[in-house]
Every structure is written in structure tokens, then in C-alpha cells.
Amino acid sequence: MTLNNAKVLIIVTNWGIEETELTRPLRDLKAAGAQVTLAAPTLEPCETVQHDRYEGETLTPDALLSDVQAADYDLLVVPGGTCNVDRIRVNKDAITLAQEFAHEGKPIAAICHGAWLLVNAELIAGKTASPCRYIAADIENAGGHYVDRELTVDDTNGWKLITSRKPDDLDAFVGAIKNALAA
Incomplete structure (x- = not known):
């Protein structure tokens, strides 16, 4: 599958991102021909x-969260990592971006703790999602429906939400992102 015209935005903070939940979508989508932008609050590495504990790879962001706009991209990816998402879910630029993607009817893909951002952005109500089990109560309390499976794709409320639980689910997660971009 080639994604030559697809533009993907991946948003993270500058520390605590679960390595494979960032690097697999980033590299797999680039290898399929997508233009992928990694945005963070600062341009620091x-x-x-x-596993939220051991040092992983360091990547350089392409852009600042404050400088990117949903209008320029086809799909948003929110990787996990407990510390990463705990910080990004209170970042006003990240919340605004997620809201803009949803309001423009563009897909959002969140893995593991990544769906926490959608709770804070008030986007999860009425959606079914498969994040990590640690935020199941947050999903339910925000009006969403939590299910424990490797992949959930939900098209309700006018936009597509792609969620997966953990790094073991990355094949299904990245495959669903590719399918959404090819549609």
C-alpha cells in the first residue's frame, strides 16, 4: 500500500514517549510513502x-505543536507513554489540534495512554475505544465505551477514532492507520 499523498501529524511531548508506539507508526508510514511530521512543545530532542522505565531512542521533532494546524494534515497520531500523555493531555495546543481534527472529520489514532488526550479534549463521549486498561475508567467517565481488544475503529460523531492497547497491537494499529489514509 502506498500513501504518497498522505500527510500525517504525530504529536508528543519531549520526554516519556513509549518508544515503539512512536517509532513504528513514524517509520512504517514514511516507508509507505506518507509525509510524516513529528511535533512537540519544543524543538529539543x-x-x-x-515500558515507561528504560531509556529509549531519541528523535528530533520536525515542528512545534504551536505551529502546526489540522488543516494541513490527513490524520493525527497520539503515541502513548504514561508520562508523555500525562503532559500532552493538558497542553492547550495538543487539545486544540485534537479538537480541530475531529471537527474537520479527520481520523485520530491513539495507542495505549494516547486516548487520555481525547478525554481532556472532550472528544471521547459516544465513542468506543481500546486504550490501555489503566485509563478504562477515564474513558467510561468521559462518556465513552471501553473495550479490551487489539484494535477498535469507531466512526461515530462524524470522525474516525482508531485505538489500540499496547505495543503488541502495533501491527493492527498501523494497518488501520494505513487503511484510513488509503480510503
Whole structure:
């Protein structure tokens, strides 16, 4: 599957991102021909972690969260990592971006804790999602429906939400992103 005209935005903070939940979508989508932009609050290196504990790879962001707009992209990806998402879910630029993607009817893909951002952006109500089990109560309390499966794609409320639980689900998660971009 080639995604030559697809433009993907991945948003993170500068520390605490679960390594494979960032690097797999980033590299797999680029390999399929998509133009992928990594945006963060600062242009300092983004330090990833493995299992929220061990030092991972460091990547350089392409843009500032404050400088990117949903109108310029086809799909938003929110990787997990407990510390990453705990910070990004209170970042006003990240909340605004998520809201803009949803309001423009563009897909949002969130893995593991990534759906926490959608709770704070008030976008999860009426949606079914499969984030990590640690935020199941947050999803339910925000009016969403939590299910424990490797992938959930929900088209309700006028926009597509793609969610997966953990790094073991990345094949299904990245495949669903590719399918959404090819549609």
C-alpha cells in the first residue's frame, strides 16, 4: 500500500514517549510513502522510553505543536507513554489540534495512554475505544465505551477514532492507520 499523498501529524511531548508506539507508526508510514511530521512543545530532542522505565531512542521533532494546524494534515497520531500523555493531555495546543481534527472529520489514532488526550479534549463521549486498561475508567467517565481488544475503529460523531492497547497491537494499529489514509 502506498500513501504518497498522505500527510500525517504525530504529536508528543519531549520526554516519556513509549518508544515503539512512536517509532513504528513514524517509520512504517514514511516507508509507505506518507509525509510524516513529528511535533512537540519544543524543538529539543524527544526522549522515548521502553515500558515507561528504560531509556529509549531519541528523535528530533520536525515542528512545534504551536505551529502546526489540522488543516494541513490527513490524520493525527497520539503515541502513548504514561508520562508523555500525562503532559500532552493538558497542553492547550495538543487539545486544540485534537479538537480541530475531529471537527474537520479527520481520523485520530491513539495507542495505549494516547486516548487520555481525547478525554481532556472532550472528544471521547459516544465513542468506543481500546486504550490501555489503566485509563478504562477515564474513558467510561468521559462518556465513552471501553473495550479490551487489539484494535477498535469507531466512526461515530462524524470522525474516525482508531485505538489500540499496547505495543503488541502495533501491527493492527498501523494497518488501520494505513487503511484510513488509503480510503
